[in-house]
Structures are given as structure tokens and as C-alpha cells.
Amino acid sequence: MRPRFTALKGVADVLPPETSLWRKIENAAAGVMGAYGYDEIIPPVIEQTGLFLRSIGDSSDIVAKEMYTFTDKGGRSVSLRPEGTASIVRAYVEHNLPVRPAPQKFFYFGPMFRYERPQKGRQRQFYQLGAECFGIADPGVDAEMITMLLTLLDRIGLKGLSLELNSIGCKECRPAFKERLKGFFGPHLNELCPDCQRRHEQNPLRILDCKVERCIEIRKNAPLISETLCQDCKDHFSGLLGYLDAMGAAYVLNPHMVRGLDYYTRTVFEVKGGAGLGAQNAVAAGGRYDLLVSEFGGPDTPAIGFAMGMERLAGLLQGEAAVPGPVLFIASMGKEAAVEALRMAARLRDGGTRVELGWGGSLKSQLRRADKINAGNVVIIGEEELMSGRFKWKDMRDGSSGEGGREDIFKQFSQAK
Ligand code: HAM
Numbered sequence: 001m002r003p004r005f006t007a008l009k010g011v012a013d014v015l016p017p018e019t020s021l022w023r024k025i026e027n028a029a030a031g032v033m034g035a036y037g038y039d040e041i042i043p044p045v046i047e048q049t050g051l052f053l054r055s056i057g058d059s060s061d062i063v064a065k066e067m068y069t070f071t072d073k074g075g076r077s078v079s080l081r082p083e084g085t086a087s088i089v090r091a092y093v094e095h096n097l098p099v100r101p102a103p104q105k106f107f108y109f110g111p112m113f114r115y116e117r118p119q120k121g122r123q124r125q126f127y128q129l130g131a132e133c134f135g136i137a138d139p140g141v142d143a144e145m146i147t148m149l150l151t152l153l154d155r156i157g158l159k160g161l162s163l164e165l166n167s168i169g170c171k172e173c174r175p176a177f178k179e180r181l182k183g184f185f186g187p188h189l190n191e192l193c194p195d196c197q198r199r200h201e202q203n204p205l206r207i208l209d210c211k212v213e214r215c216i217e218i219r220k221n222a223p224l225i226s227e228t229l230c231q232d233c234k235d236h237f238s239g240l241l242g243y244l245d246a247m248g249a250a251y252v253l254n255p256h257m258v259r260g261l262d263y264y265t266r267t268v269f270e271v272k273g274g275a276g277l278g279a280q281n282a283v284a285a286g287g288r289y290d291l292l293v294s295e296f297g298g299p300d301t302p303a304i305g306f307a308m309g310m311e312r313l314a315g316l317l318q319g320e321a322a323v324p325g326p327v328l329f330i331a332s333m334g335k336e337a338a339v340e341a342l343r344m345a346a347r348l349r350d351g352g353t354r355v356e357l358g359w360g361g362s363l364k365s366q367l368r369r370a371d372k373i374n375a376g377n378v379v380i381i382g383e384e385e386l387m388s389g390r391f392k393w394k395d396m397r398d399g400s401s402g403e404g405g406r407e408d409i410f411k412q413f414s415q416a417k
Contacts, residue, residue, distance in 0.1 A: 010116070010124030012311075017321040021314050022127075025156050026109060029129050032152040033107045036144070038131055041106040043087035045113075049077040055086040055292055057262025059203035064195075066114040080113035084130045085263070085289065085305055092134060093298035102135025102301075109310075121280030121312050130286075130307035134293065137302035139236050142267045142288065143243030145304055149284055150249060153271065153308075158316055161271050161283065164254040166225070167237040168205070170265045171291065173230035178204050180223045188218045208258045224255045236266050263289040267304065273316050283316065284308035324354060325374030328393075328413045330381060331358035331366040337381040344379075344409060352415040370396070379409065 007013055014022060030040070049069050056062050068080040081087055088106055091097070097104055109129045116122055133145055146163065153161055169177060181204035189197060192207065196215050199206040208219060229237070244251055251269075259268045268287035286306025293301035314321075328348065332341040338359075345355040356373060358366030363380065370378050379393045391409055394401045402412065 008124070010118035010122075012123060012125070014314075017323040018314055018318070020323060021317055021321045022310060025129070025310065025313055025317075028155045029107065029109070029152055032148060032155055033131060036105070036148045037103075038105040038107040038133075038148075041088060041091065041108050042110070043081075043084065043091050043108065045081050045111060046078055047081055047087055047090070049079045051086050051090055052079055052082060054295065055089065055261075055263050056083065057203065059199055059206050060260055060262055061195075061206075062114060062260060066116055068113045068115060082114045083112055083261070084108050084110070084128055084307060085132060085261075085292075088130075088132045088305075089289075089292050089296055089298075089303070092301075093293060093296045098134070098293070098299050098301055103141065104134040105131070106133075107131045119280065121309075121315060123311060127310035128307040129310060129313075130305060132303060132305035134301050134303045137290065139239035139267070140243050142236075142240045142304055143247060143249075145286075145306065146244065146269060147247055147249060149271065149286075149306055149308075153284070153313075156313065156317065157320070158273070158283070158313065161273055163249065163251045163269060163271050164257060165240075165251050165267070165269045166254050166257040167229060167233055167266050168225055168258055168264055168268055168287075169229050169233050173228055173233055174205075174225075174265075177223070177225050177228040180228065181205065181207065184222050185218070191218060203262065205258050206260075208256060209260050225258075226255050233266055240267060259285065259287060263292045263295075265290045269306070271308075273312065280312065282309070283312045325376060326354045326356040327376045327415070328353065328355045329358065329366075329370035329373070329375035329378045330355065331363055331370065331378060332380075333363060333382040336386055337383070340381050340386060344381075344406065347410060348413055353413050355413075377413065 052067060053063055058064060062082045067082055069077060072078050088108065092104065107130065110127065111125050112128050113125050115124055118124060131145065133141060150163065168174065182200065185192065185200055185204060185207055189200060191214060192200065193210065193212040193215055196207045196210050207215060208222065257268055257270060264287040266288045269285065270282045271284040272281045273283045284306055288304045290302040293303060330341040330345055332338045341357050345357055348355050356375060358369065367378065375396055377393050377395050379391050381391065385391050389405055390403060392401060392403045393409065393412065
């Protein structure tokens with residue numbers, strides 16, 4: 001028996017026509033982000049495990065449960081990246097990029113790996129399109145980045161999304177909030193799920209992000225971070241809201257949002273999609289991480305970023321996926337005609353025209369194939385056409401036809417006009 005392989009659970013092939021949708025999203029992102037001054041960065045997909053422990057945090061679900069971590073042949077603990085930010089910050093410090101003029105702005109695209117329970121919109125390998133901006137603390141940069149994200153989502157054609165915002169404070173005001181949370185959850189410790197009992201000790205903020213029903217119930221009356229923000233954090237947040245109002249950006253304040261990664265300070269945000277996405281409805285998310293560069297040995301450098309999930313974006317656009325049919329289909333009868341067809345196609349393809357060839361079989365079966373693949377036009381090359389050097393073409397959509405020599409064919413169908 002021959003083995004029959006299938007893709008791993010939670011790891012999907014992206015097939016045409018969906019790939020064309022992905023390409024459309026990538027192109028839109030490169031265009032919009034380029035206009036905002038972002039250049040592409042391509043970090044590796046594998047890193048030292050410690051990088052993620054120190055940035056995402058060992059109290060986070062990602063690090064505690066979801067990392068693809070293994071020991072390599074040299075005995076080092078390495079991990080497939082569960083997200084992009086940690087690698088970009090590592091690269092930023094490692095290559096001494098802080099010496100370049102601020103702001104330094106990067107975008108990236110690639111696969112991320114989290115060992116989660118697969119469901120609609122949640123995979124173990126998924127792609128993120130992300131952006132990171134280093135070096136400016138002004139809340140205007142938060143607004144600029146959010147505006148870029150909203151512009152991009154609009155350019156991709158996504159409507160009806162909602163932007164949620166919160167501030168989760170800084171190293172000055174968050175410790176007091178954590179103490180308040182500890183105090184609040186203390187009497188309920190035995191009712192919390194085992195994970196939250198651990199979180200209560202390690203990082204009580206994580207309890208606010210737990211998905212277990214009874215933890216959600218208990219935290220309904222938990223204190224809000226907005227009540228304990230220091231003046232600088234309050235000013236930063238109201239500064240951001242002022243900029244967004246001035247830009248006419250719609251947002252919803254979500255005082256409960258804490259995000260699942262430990263590195264955030266101050267601004268956090270999520271863009272949520274419609275019902276089409278099911279429970280996993282965040283299409284993009286991000287926030288400030290003003291301490292991470294210095295945590296990794298770089299100079300004090302404020303930073304902010306976001307990442308969008310490609311599968312979720314493409315999921316919302318799915319109805320639009322389509323592979324374009326060829327502009328021209330050349331059917332040919334006999335060897336000599338096939339050579340002529342190949343030459344004609346090569347010249348047109350050189351100019352970017354999508355051309356398909358009939359390749360053998362009866363004329364009838366070739367034309368049937370042209371129809372099946374939605375060819376825009378058909379040319380038939382037989383003995384007569386070879387002798388006369390004159391070719392007829394037919395437009396399959398409106399039934400119109402034309403006739404001419406090789407140059408006319410080229411003029412008629414070349415995209416490189
Ligand atoms: P995140 O919220 O963990 O943030 O992920 C960002 C986006 O990636 C999510 O909103 C979602 O669209 C997508 N995503 C996450 N997990 C999965 C999954 N298992 N399957 C499919 N899609 C998924 C980050 O990763 C941060 N690095 C964002 C950031 C950049 N913050 C600052 N800079």
C-alpha cells in the first residue's frame with residue numbers, strides 16, 4: 001500500500017483561486033504601507049526560545065501552551081515564531097538600527113505557528129501581515145498607524161469592521177493595577193480555572209483575557225485599568241483619541257481589552273470583523289511596546305505595531321476569489337500548427353498576456369477546454385491558416401470575430417500596448 005499523506009491538523013494549503021486574493025491583499029498592503037514610509041523586513045521563522053519567553057511573556061497562553069519548541073541537533077532550544085514583533089525587535093537591536101534616523105518603519109509578511117485547537121479562523125500555521133514603527137512616543141504616531149491600518153482594510157475592500165481601543169498603562173501605573181486585581185480575585189481563587197490560579201500569581205492581568213466561562217463571570221466586576229492610569233498614560237490616550245477624532249476615524253472604547261501578549265504598554269487595539277468570522281473575529285490587532293527594545297539591550301525606544309491575520313482577511317473576502325481565464329486560447333491541429341501556436345503564445349506571454357494552448361485532442365475537445373477554463377478569445381490554427389498566414393479569432397463573451405495576420409493577432413491581444 002502506498003502511503004497517502006495529508007497536511008497536518010491546523011495547517012492548511014492555500015490554493016488558487018484563494019491565492020489570487022492573498023496576492024491582492026499583499027499588493028494593497030505594500031502600496032499603502034509604502035506610502036506611509038514602511039519598508040519590508042524579512043526575519044527568520046525560527047528563533048531562540050528565550051526571545052519569546054522574554055517578550056511575549058511566560059504567563060501568556062502563547063508561551064505557556066502554544067509554542068512549537070524543540071531542541072535542535074546542537075542542543076539549543078529553538079522555537080517556530082508564534083508572532084513577528086519579537087523577531088523584528090531582535091533584528092532592530094542586533095543590527096544597530098536605532099542609530100538610523102527615527103522613525104524606523106517596517107512591514108512583514110509570513111507564517112506564524114501556534115499550537116492552538118484548530119477551528120474556523122484559528123490555525124496552527126497562519127500568516128500575518130504586520131507593521132512596526134520604532135522611535136516616536138507621540139500619540140500622533142499611534143493615530144497614524146491606526147489610520148494606515150484602516151486605510152489598508154478599506155483598500156482591500158473590507159467594510160463593517162470595528163476598531164476597539166484601550167490603554168493598559170505603563171510600568172509606573174500598572175503595578176498598582178495588578179495589585180488591585182490580585183486583591184479582587186483573591187477571594188475567588190478557588191473558583192478560577194487552574195490557568196487563572198497560576199495567572200493570579202504570575203500576572204493577574206492575564207485573567208482578564210481568559211476564555212473560560214466561570215472566569216468571565218467572576219471578572220465582570222473587576223476593577224478597570226482606566227481607573228488607575230497615571231497622568232502621562234491618561235494624556236497619551238486622550239491625545240490619541242483627539243487625533244483619531246480629527247481624522248474622523250470611528251472607534252469603540254473597550255476598557256476590558258488587555259491583549260494576550262505581555263510586551264504592551266499604553267495603547268492597545270483590535271479590529272474586529274463581522275459575523276462571518278465566528279468566534280475568532282479579530283482580523284488585526286496591535287499596540288505600543290515602549291519597553292521591549294530596551295528589554296532586549298537596545299536604547300530606550302518607544303515603539304508600536306500591529307499584525308493582521310491573512311486567513312481571516314481572506315475569509316471575509318472569499319466570495320471574491322476568482323482565477324482569471326486566459327485572454328486567448330490557441331487551438332491547433334497537427335505538429336506544425338502546434339509549433340506556430342507555441343511561438344505566437346510565447347510572444348504574447350512575453351508582453352504579459354495570459355495565453356493557454358490546446359495541446360492535442362480533437363478540435364472539439366480543445367474548444368470544450370477553452371470554454372471550461374473561461375477563455376476570453378479563441379484562435380484556431382490548422383493547415384489553411386499555416387498556408388495563408390491569416391488567422392481568425394472569436395471573442396467568446398460577445399461572439400464577435402476578427403481576422404488578420406500574426407501582427408494583427410499580436411496587436412489585438414497584447415497587454416503590453
Ligand atoms: P495577535 O493578536 O496575537 O498579535 O495576532 C494578530 C492577528 O493574527 C490576530 O488578530 C489574528 O487576525 C491573527 N491570528 C492570531 N492567531 C491566529 C491563529 N491561530 N489563526 C489564524 N489567525 C491568527 C500579534 O501577533 C502581535 N505581534 C501584533 C503586534 C504587532 N503588536 C505589535 N506589533
